[in-house]
Amino acid sequence: MTAFTEKVINIILGIPSGKVMxxxxxxxxxxxxxxxxxxxxxxxxxxxxxxxxxxxxxNAKGQIALRNDAAYKEQITCLEMEGVEVDINGEIDLAKYQWHPLLDPLER
DNA sequence: TGGATGACCTTAA
DNA sequence: ATTAAGGCCATCC
Structure with missing residues (x-):
């Protein structure tokens, strides 16, 4: 396990419900x-x-990166359950639902 | 055109 | 065999 992996995991774990990254x-x-x-x-x-x-x-496009799999629908279900509005095409409004963890010097 | 993005595939332990 | 790390290149805007 590398520091990079831990960081990624930590970041992901830090995403609250109703938010996406x-x-x-x-x-x-x-x-x-x-x-x-x-x-x-x-x-x-x-x-x-x-x-x-x-x-x-x-993904960066604000859409579900998965295809029409079971996981795809599952993800939509989870997100909607958390309050994230998911379009029929799997599009999500990043402007409203993208999570900003901390002040990132690298981001933006 | 160029730059950013990516739900994989391969190799190593 | 399983689990984890790493990367380069095609695709889209």
């Missing part, structure tokens, strides 16, 4: 500008074991 944002805060894919990997692979709120992490 993007891969790029998480990866940037974690310290890797190009590490979005690792965030993806961590979510996909480790969330299952660690019980991370993977459903609160979406």
């Amino acid at each position: 993007t891969y790029g944002q998480v990866s940037r805060i974690a310290g890797s500008p190009r590490g979005a894919r690792q965030v993806v990997r961590i979510l996909h692979g480790m969330s299952h074991k660690y019980g991370l709120p993977w459903h609160r992490v979406i």
Whole structure:
């Protein structure tokens, strides 16, 4: 387990209900500008074991990155249950629901 | 065009 | 076999 992974996990765990974050944002805060894919990997692979709120992490477009899988619908259900308005196409209003963890010098 | 993004695939322990 | 870390490149705007 690397510091990067821990950071990512910590960030994800820090996302409150009703809020979401993007891969790029998480990866940037974690310290890797190009590490979005690792965030993806961590979510996909480790969330299952660690019980991370993977459903609160979406892509930078404000949409569900998943396809029409069961997980896709599951994520929408979870998000709506938390109060996040999810469009029929899986689009989420980042302006309202994107979570800003701390003051990030790297972000923005 | 160029830059940012990514729900994977591969290798290592 | 399982679990974790790492990355480069195609795709979209």
